[in-house]
Amino acid sequence: MALLEVNNLTKAFGGLTAVNDVSFSIEKNEITGLIGPNGAGKTTIFNLITGVYKVTSGNIIFNEINIENKDTYKIAQYGITRTFQNIRLFKKLTVFENILTACHNNAAYSLGESILFGGLPVFLNKKTRFYKEEKMLKHQAEELMEIMGLSDRRNFIANNLPYGLQRRLEIARALASNPKLLLLDEPAAGMNPDETEKLMELIMEIRDRFDLTVLLIEHHMDLVMGVCDNIVVLNFGCKLAEGSPFEVQNNPLVKEAYLGGE
Numbered sequence: 001m002a003l004l005e006v007n008n009l010t011k012a013f014g015g016l017t018a019v020n021d022v023s024f025s026i027e028k029n030e031i032t033g034l035i036g037p038n039g040a041g042k043t044t045i046f047n048l049i050t051g052v053y054k055v056t057s058g059n060i061i062f063n064e065i066n067i068e069n070k071d072t073y074k075i076a077q078y079g080i081t082r083t084f085q086n087i088r089l090f091k092k093l094t095v096f097e098n099i100l101t102a103c104h105n106n107a108a109y110s111l112g113e114s115i116l117f118g119g120l121p122v123f124l125n126k127k128t129r130f131y132k133e134e135k136m137l138k139h140q141a142e143e144l145m146e147i148m149g150l151s152d153r154r155n156f157i158a159n160n161l162p163y164g165l166q167r168r169l170e171i172a173r174a175l176a177s178n179p180k181l182l183l184l185d186e187p188a189a190g191m192n193p194d195e196t197e198k199l200m201e202l203i204m205e206i207r208d209r210f211d212l213t214v215l216l217i218e219h220h221m222d223l224v225m226g227v228c229d230n231i232v233v234l235n236f237g238c239k240l241a242e243g244s245p246f247e248v249q250n251n252p253l254v255k256e257a258y259l260g261g262e
């Protein structure tokens with residue numbers, strides 16, 4: 001059974017059909033690329049999978065559960081997390097604080113309680129559940145920072161980080177919720193070739209380390225072809241092709257629609 005099944009998915013915005021009868025599935029631990037020209041419907045599919053948009057028709061099955069039209073928080077609880085095309089961080093917080101706030105989503109108490117009561121004896125007493133949990137979350141944040149290569153920027157304000165590192169920080173925050181399926185929306189956007197190459201290695205590393213399945217939207221073909229096990233090609237909302245990087249690269253329809261002929 002595939003981890004994610006998208007069946008005959010359609011999304012219409014008034015007269016515009018942004019996603020038209022698209023089906024594909026993703027096996028556990030696979031890295032799948034979702035590619036296509038601008039406006040092909042890629043981000044709309046992310047928004048349908050994560051519950052931001054209601055589907056017009058079709059269904060989405062994750063881990064044997066129907067998730068279409070469920071609330072976004074519920075879908076996140078099932079184990080799907082995403083990053084965004086336009087980076088979403090707490091721009092004025094440090095790298096460590098950004099990751100820690102994401103780790104707090106796993107806590108039995110709220111971030112507000114941690115800020116309000118963090119200095120009180122009940123929190124500072126090493127025997128309390130709060131203290132132990134806070135310590136565990138900080139440890140998790142340190143670990144994520146290390147894995148994502150951000151430890152030396154620990155106290156940098158997020159907004160002051162180079163673009164490539166902001167994208168890494170966003171991925172670190174996404175990983176904090178221990179997802180099963182990670183959706184990456186243009187993770188290499190704005191990165192130079194060297195940063196893109198390192199990101200490719202990182203995506204494969206986190207897949208293995210966190211037992212992840214990844215679906216990514218990307219325009220950098222080097223990254224898509226280098227990292228993906230399977231690629232789904234969209235054009236004008238419809239699925240144009242699907243297959244291994246080799247199959248997709250050699251598909252005449254794809255060459256014509258997206259890769260620009262030869």
Ligand SMILES: Nc1ncnc2c1ncn2[C@@H]1O[C@H](COP(=O)(O)OP(=O)(O)OP(=O)(O)O)[C@@H](O)[C@H]1O
Nearest residue numbers: 013016018036037038039040041042043044045085
């Ligand atoms: N909320 C919305 N209301 C109306 N139309 C929308 C909405 N969201 C997306 N669309 C339209 O749906 C189509 C698909 O958009 P989408 O953002 O999914 O494309 P995309 O493949 O992700 O493009 P890009 O590579 O440029 O990000 C576009 O024509 C877009 O204008």
